[in-house]
Amino acid sequence: MNKIAIFASGSGSNAENIVLYFRNKNIDIDFIFLTNNKNAFVLERAKKLNIKSYLFNKKELKEGIVNKILENFNPDLIVLAGFLLLVPESIISKYPNKIINIHPALLPKYGGKGMYGNNVHKAVLENKEKISGITIHYVNNEYDKGNIIFQKECPINDEDNVETLANKVHKLEYDYFPQTIEKLLNKI
Numbered sequence: 001m002n003k004i005a006i007f008a009s010g011s012g013s014n015a016e017n018i019v020l021y022f023r024n025k026n027i028d029i030d031f032i033f034l035t036n037n038k039n040a041f042v043l044e045r046a047k048k049l050n051i052k053s054y055l056f057n058k059k060e061l062k063e064g065i066v067n068k069i070l071e072n073f074n075p076d077l078i079v080l081a082g083f084l085l086l087v088p089e090s091i092i093s094k095y096p097n098k099i100i101n102i103h104p105a106l107l108p109k110y111g112g113k114g115m116y117g118n119n120v121h122k123a124v125l126e127n128k129e130k131i132s133g134i135t136i137h138y139v140n141n142e143y144d145k146g147n148i149i150f151q152k153e154c155p156i157n158d159e160d161n162v163e164t165l166a167n168k169v170h171k172l173e174y175d176y177f178p179q180t181i182e183k184l185l186n187k188i
């Protein structure tokens with residue numbers, strides 16, 4: 001059975017969607033959720049989905065507690081889905097090409113520190129872009145700089161605002177993130 005560790009700092013709707021995608025296809029996967037935010041709704045989702053979850057703080061992430069959790073779990077893939085902290089080098093070097101992130105824009109534009117959530121959509125709209133989309137990429141030690149695995153575009157209309165653009169992007173994430181993960185697992 002494949003094992004996936006999902007890191008999320010907030011709502012975790014992608015985390016849940018990934019779990020449901022595989023459950024609906026009757027593909028058995030062992031999941032854990034990890035979060036740095038005690039108020040993150042992803043913890044509620046974990047309970048509902050009956051998935052083991054772990055909470056840690058920034059200091060613990062640096063000091064190696066998360067390394068230990070991962071070592072014990074031994075994941076085939078580590079998925080960052082709305083995870084807002086930088087993954088330490090000690091984890092990145094142990095899982096080459098096994099850590100992926102989803103970014104709510106078309107990298108290399110609109111990436112880097114501070115470019116998360118609605119900040120991204122705001123910047124895209126302010127620059128009057130005609131398209132946005134999603135990028136799924138490998139994670140290295142710089143925010144949003146790892147090799148790109150998959151991108152998908154969506155159009156932006158004059159009527160779009162942060163909320164409608166976020167909805168379009170989320171829809172792409174729900175449609176393509178699980179599929180991309182499945183393809184990656186098949187290559188392992």
Ligand code: GRF
Pocket residue numbers: 008010011012013014015081082083102103104116117170173
């Ligand atoms: C997504 O838009 C993802 O691209 C970004 O953070 C958001 C997480 O949303 N990195 P959710 O927590 O999965 O609902």
